[in-house]
Amino acid sequence: MERRVFGVETEFGITHRGVAVDGAPRPGLAPDETARYLFRPVVEWGRSSNVFIPNGSRLYLDVGSHPEYATAECSDIEELIAADRAGERIMDDLARRAEEAMAADGIDGTIYLLKNNVDSQGNSYGSHENYLIPRTTHFRRLSTVLLPFLVTRQILCGAGHLVTEQEEAGRELGPHYAFSQRADHMWEGVSSATTRARPIINTRDEPHADASAHRRLHVIVGDSNMSETTQLLRYGTTDLVLRMIESGVPLGDYELQNPIRAIREISHDLTGTATVLTRDGEEMTAVDIQAGLLDRARRFVSEEGAHHGHLEQVLQLWERTLQAVASGDHSNIDTEIDWAIKKRLIDEVAARGSLALDDPRLGQIDMAYHDIRPERGLHHVLVRKGRAATLLGQEQIDQAVLLPPATTRAALRGHFLSTARAFGAGHSVDWVHHKLVDRPLEAIMLKDPFETAAERVETLLDTLGDRRAVVRELSAEERLDQPVPPALSERYLVTGGTVPPPPVI
Numbered sequence: 001m002e003r004r005v006f007g008v009e010t011e012f013g014i015t016h017r018g019v020a021v022d023g024a025p026r027p028g029l030a031p032d033e034t035a036r037y038l039f040r041p042v043v044e045w046g047r048s049s050n051v052f053i054p055n056g057s058r059l060y061l062d063v064g065s066h067p068e069y070a071t072a073e074c075s076d077i078e079e080l081i082a083a084d085r086a087g088e089r090i091m092d093d094l095a096r097r098a099e100e101a102m103a104a105d106g107i108d109g110t111i112y113l114l115k116n117n118v119d120s121q122g123n124s125y126g127s128h129e130n131y132l133i134p135r136t137t138h139f140r141r142l143s144t145v146l147l148p149f150l151v152t153r154q155i156l157c158g159a160g161h162l163v164t165e166q167e168e169a170g171r172e173l174g175p176h177y178a179f180s181q182r183a184d185h186m187w188e189g190v191s192s193a194t195t196r197a198r199p200i201i202n203t204r205d206e207p208h209a210d211a212s213a214h215r216r217l218h219v220i221v222g223d224s225n226m227s228e229t230t231q232l233l234r235y236g237t238t239d240l241v242l243r244m245i246e247s248g249v250p251l252g253d254y255e256l257q258n259p260i261r262a263i264r265e266i267s268h269d270l271t272g273t274a275t276v277l278t279r280d281g282e283e284m285t286a287v288d289i290q291a292g293l294l295d296r297a298r299r300f301v302s303e304e305g306a307h308h309g310h311l312e313q314v315l316q317l318w319e320r321t322l323q324a325v326a327s328g329d330h331s332n333i334d335t336e337i338d339w340a341i342k343k344r345l346i347d348e349v350a351a352r353g354s355l356a357l358d359d360p361r362l363g364q365i366d367m368a369y370h371d372i373r374p375e376r377g378l379h380h381v382l383v384r385k386g387r388a389a390t391l392l393g394q395e396q397i398d399q400a401v402l403l404p405p406a407t408t409r410a411a412l413r414g415h416f417l418s419t420a421r422a423f424g425a426g427h428s429v430d431w432v433h434h435k436l437v438d439r440p441l442e443a444i445m446l447k448d449p450f451e452t453a454a455e456r457v458e459t460l461l462d463t464l465g466d467r468r469a470v471v472r473e474l475s476a477e478e479r480l481d482q483p484v485p486p487a488l489s490e491r492y493l494v495t496g497g498t499v500p501p502p503p504v505i
């Protein structure tokens with residue numbers, strides 16, 4: 001497919017800790033109560049804990065206690081990473097406000113939002129990727145090529161995990177460092193369930209697009225990444241493998257006999273030498289499978305040409321990461337790949353303090369790496385020290401907090417909801433639908449995720465009043481001055497002119 005739509009959903013871990021008294025930490029609020037404080041400004045803003053916001057994304061608090069941010073539809077990987085990083089910023093801002101609101105209610109303490117995938121009780125929460133693919137893509141090829149790719153992709157873009165207890169039945173492993181947090185929590189290869197069975201690829205058929213032409217591939221196996229370069233590798237390689245599948249190039253058959261056993265064994269073997277069995281009975285390592293696909297990808301790119309500006313970086317980082325795993329020398333990737341960045345830090349602290357791998361202080365580092373608060377989160381600290389690479393400028397992330405990507409229908413969603421709000425008009429939107437409450441019969445469906453200008457949308461918004469005369473777009477400074485979280489600030493201002501009377505019903 002020439003252009004692809006990407007989106008990523010992140011569920012955050014949330015903890016509240018009370019102020020320590022005489023050095024002893026006091027328990028804080030329960031996660032669900034903390035999450036309710038977190039979402040208070042969201043609910044005040046949108047009368048719901050499930051809202052689409054001006055940057056086109058969705059903020060969502062399910063009955064559980066893992067607040068979720070789903071990026072708007074993005075049409076390139078850099079845009080996607082910016083949208084994802086904006087989500088961290090938005091959640092952190094909500095956490096700061098929640099701490100203030102709690103303090104005003106006499107509840108002191110600190111909120112920790114972690115962009116990781118397991119909490120201290122061993123519960124897992126997700127980082128789900130969405131890729132628009134043509135409906136014609138053979139599902140069979142998804143399981144013969146995409147599934148083995150995803151099972152082994154963790155050696156490239158796992159977030160790293162310090163495992164202190166044996167998590168895998170039947171194998172005696174002492175405390176050790178694994179590639180992935182999520183691998184131990186996957187239960188099926190390809191299926192339509194999400195929470196209970198946790199398949200690697202979810203086939204639930206909700207394309208949020210023209211169903212006769214497209215599918216939305218829902219990948220729920222990935223670890224949440226802190227590193228922008230790791231994200232580049234994660235989405236960049238997956239997009240390339242999908243492109244090769246879509247183009248019908250022969251990719252070999254790596255279909256695995258037991259993908260779920262394989263994903264765990266690979267995660268727990270940092271040497272990259274654990275072998276997995278293909279359906280044909282061949283023994284292969286994760287590095288073998290990834291190297292085979294990288295080789296095909298290089299040939300594919302040299303024949304087809306690069307389809308985005310970061311492609312060479314993706315290929316080089318892919319190769320370097322495989323070399324690092326195969327050689328055991330991670331020094332060539334330990335500023336770019338999450339598992340290696342974090343491992344280096346853990347190894348250093350362990351060596352300095354002569355700590356055993358199951359020392360709880362190291363477990364704390366494993367968690368704190370994912371803390372999204374810039375002053376405190378260890379990934380942020382490493383970036384400031386030059387020990388973790390970045391890809392984006394701050395201004396790209398700032399902009400993604402306030403505005404939707406300009407290249408997909410998210411631009412129209414953001415424009416629609418911000419205009420309706422400026423006029424105080426009841427409205428509802430989702431990925432596809434746009435409705436003014438007073439004009440339900442004129443609801444608009446945008447099934448083409450690449451549609452960025454639609455006369456229909458403007459015509460419907462024109463019923464709100466003479467917009468050209470009365471609506472002004474606020475600058476970023478003006479939006480940041482508003483007393484609400486920046487992501488929820490009003491984008492447009494009605495400055496005068498004639499606002500039409502309410503419609504006669």
Ligand SMILES: Nc1ncnc2c1ncn2[C@@H]1O[C@H](COP(=O)(O)OP(=O)(O)OP(=O)(O)O)[C@@H](O)[C@H]1O
Pocket residue numbers: 005006007008009058070071072073074128130131132133206207208209215216217431449
């Ligand atoms: N046509 C599309 N193709 C690919 N991705 C899409 C498309 N439309 C929307 N998306 C992306 O898919 C994600 C949908 O997130 P959302 O959490 O709402 O969906 P879901 O996972 O299906 O629902 P839920 O979380 O309620 O189970 C978003 O990141 C969005 O940008």
Ligand SMILES: [Mg+2]
Pocket residue numbers: 009068070128
């Ligand atoms: Mg979701």
